[in-house]
Amino acid sequence: MNQHSSSMRHEALALLAKGVTNAEVARLLDVPVGTVGYWLHVDRAGRGALPGRPNLLCPRCGGRPLDRAAYAYLLGLYLGDGYIMWSPQQRAPSLMISCDDKWPGLMDAAEEAMRRVFPHNRPCRLRRKGCHDVKVSSCHLWCLFPQHGPGKKHERRILLQPWQQDIVDAHPWEFVRGLVHSDGCRVTNWTIRKVAGEPKRYEYARYLFTNKSDDIRRLYTDTLDMVGVDWRVTRRGTVAYNISVARRPSVALMDAYVGPKG
Known part of the structure; x- marks a missing residue:
């Protein structure tokens, strides 16, 4: 099964936002129409734009209380050594925080922050050469980390949204x-x-x-x-x-x- 890059997903969503149909986007980008439909579904879920009842498990689009102090710490980790990974084969995107094996206490702190920010999701650790990625998966990562986008962080603008700045101001x-x-x-x-x-x-x-x-x-x-x-x-x-x-x-x-x- 083919892997599709995050830049292709963003391109597809940009075309869909202009009114291009799922089938035409699939033809233009040479991807399955089902994949385009899934991208659109995940994007709508992340923005709280799905029809019907909101997802009550998301602090942004569902109104669940957010542990703001834990989020401020996790946001700092994400902006440093964190990234969000997603492919059509995944049910939900994953937040990964890379931690050197020399700092087991950092892994514990990252995992604890993830548990407090995502109390209904289970974090885990993935072994890498010389390090571990502390990981949590959620359909609402893009709600909580809108800085995610194509390309490296230092090659694009990184700005906090007003609600994020309010949290940083409260827990600097x-x-x-x-x-x-x-x-x-x-x-x-x-x-x-x-x-x-x-x-x-x-x-x-x-x-x-x-x-x-x-x-x-x-x-x-x-x-x-x-x-x-x-x-x-x-x-x-x-x-x-x-x-x-x-x-x-x-x-x-x-x-x-x-x-x-x-």
């Missing part, structure tokens, strides 16, 4: 923690300083966040500003690359609310 440290646990680290730097004329090794803690997306780095720094953390940009040549937190009071804040990946 959970969002920061998710971003750091996915694409950040806490390191110990050192330098040599002269004390009473003698060279002395001086060590200091530092948090680094690395992401190629200008939009995601901006979401991170805007939230750091909100919680009173000083930061600066470090570059590779002329390209902005890392966000560094090194001032002692700010590192102490990060230690209190973020901490190591575990």
Whole structure:
């Protein structure tokens, strides 16, 4: 059975939105008409546009209460090392958070966040070389993660919707923690300083966040500003690359609310 890319699905949905029939879309894209119909069904379900009763299991289109703190953390993980995977062979798309095997505590935290955000779905772990993907499947992932789209995150715009920004504003440290646990680290730097004329090794803690997306780095720094953390940009040549937190009071804040990946 053929695998169809997410870009083809988005192209099909764009044609359907213009009024092109399922059969004509199938002919233009050379895919089964049943696949086009399924794409349309999943898209309507994700937007809460299906006829009849809404799906009460979705916080966005069904009104189920959402654990907002857990969602803020999971959103940070998704924007860092997360992605949504779907193919016509799947009954529902899957949210995958890639976690290095060096951080079993991170896998536990990601799985716990998924359970709290999707209490009616069962997360699992998929073994990869040197890492695990923590996974949960739901027909409503596109409701909760509208940033999903074709292409890499750093090659397209990543903006929060107003309801997502409200959650981040209410739980900024959970969002920061998710971003750091996915694409950040806490390191110990050192330098040599002269004390009473003698060279002395001086060590200091530092948090680094690395992401190629200008939009995601901006979401991170805007939230750091909100919680009173000083930061600066470090570059590779002329390209902005890392966000560094090194001032002692700010590192102490990060230690209190973020901490190591575990």
